[in-house]
Amino acid sequence: GESVGLHLPTLSVQEGDNSIINCAYSNSASDYFIWYKQESGKGPQFIIDIRSNMDKRQGQRVTVLLNKTVKHLSLQIAATQPGDSAVYFCAECVSGTASKLTFGTGTRLQVTL
Amino acid sequence: DAGVTQSPTHLIKTRGQQVTLRCSPKSGHDTVSWYQQALGQGPQFIFQYYEEEERQRGNFPDRFSGHQFPNYSSELNVNALLLGDSALYLCASSLWLAKNIQYFGAGTRLSVL
Numbered sequence: 001g002e003s004v005g006l007h008l009p010t011l012s013v014q015e016g017d018n019s020i021i022n023c024a025y026s027n028s029a030s031d032y033f034i035w036y037k038q039e040s041g042k043g044p045q046f047i048i049d050i051r052s053n054m055d056k057r058q059g060q061r062v063t064v065l066l067n068k069t070v071k072h073l074s075l076q077i078a079a080t081q082p083g084d085s086a087v088y089f090c091a092e093c094v095s096g097t098a099s100k101l102t103f104g105t106g107t108r109l110q111v112t113l
Numbered sequence: 114d115a116g117v118t119q120s121p122t123h124l125i126k127t128r129g130q131q132v133t134l135r136c137s138p139k140s141g142h143d144t145v146s147w148y149q150q151a152l153g154q155g156p157q158f159i160f161q162y163y164e165e166e167e168r169q170r171g172n173f174p175d176r177f178s179g180h181q182f183p184n185y186s187s188e189l190n191v192n193a194l195l196l197g198d199s200a201l202y203l204c205a206s207s208l209w210l211a212k213n214i215q216y217f218g219a220g221t222r223l224s225v226l
Contacts, residue, residue, distance in 0.1 A: 008153060032213045043117070043203050043217035044156065089155050099213035100146065100169055101205075103155030 008087060010108040019077040023090035023104045028071065030092035034101065035064060035075045039086045047075070047088075077109075085111045115140055117206050117218035125224045126194050134189045134221045138206030144168075145187040146215060147179060148203040156203055162187055163209050191223075199225045 013019045025033065031052040036044035050057045050064045050073075057064050063076040073090050087108050091101040118137045126132050138145050144163045148156035158171035162181035181187045185206075191198055201222050205215035 034213075034215075036217075041219070043219045046214070046216060049214065091155075093213040095213055100158040100161060100171060101148075101156070101213070101215060102158070106155050 008106045008108045010110060012110045012112055013080045014112050015080060015082060017080055019075075019080045019084070019109060021075045021077075021088050021107045021109065023073040023075075023107075025071050025073060025090065025092040025102075025104070027092055027094065027102065028068075029094050030102075031095050032093040032099070033064070033066060033073055034091045034093070035062075035073075036089045036091060036103075037084075037086045038089065038106075044089060080109075080111050082111050082113065085109055117204055117216055119202075119204050119218040119221050121221060122219070123222045123224075125226060127226050128194055128196060130194050130225075131190065131192045132194060132223060134191075134202050134204075134223070136187045136189070136204030136206075136218060138185050138187070138204075139216050142206035142208055142216075143185050144207045144209045144212050145181060145185065146205045146207070147187070147189045148205065148217075149173070150201040150203055150220070152200070159189070161212070163212075194225045196225050199223060 034049045035047040038044045048059045061078045065074045087106045089106045090104045146161040147159040150156040160170045161168045165181045176192045178190045201220040203220045204218045207215045
């Protein structure tokens, strides 16, 4: 399939290890954040979200941390699997009349066996 | 339950031509947003439609226009195509009352020669 991101920052992780993907967001008014996973040839897939009144949220094998003071998000993936290999994007949003998502530049996660 | 579907999957046009891309939202969703994703970058918001009206627009020229139909499906039209319009065009659907929780289709890959 066609590559989603040819020149993205890349994180290489061994299978079974934990992965941490970081994201800096730009708008201090943003109050909702989402992590998406995008595999080659596919659209972004929703992973987990967090609202600005929280600093941590857990899902299945994933945890999102939010630090509003420094406008930083992270996505932690436990026991990384080969199927986790993809490009990961954070997106920020200001809830309101219409809510456009503003995406970060993305990080490519490569899982090695 | 069908997810977001987009057509066509791939399209090749020449400079100056016009193109129409189509999107059917996820069942039960009433809001459609369009994004442009250049190779190696995150998606960029084009516009959002609800109740057949454009509700919010990103930083795209008037050559980009859209429409939403009574069945909530949507079209993206691009006139006077430029080489720089080559990209993956993504449609995302949501509920207006939860419009920041957006689910993406697989996209239409547009190549302008």
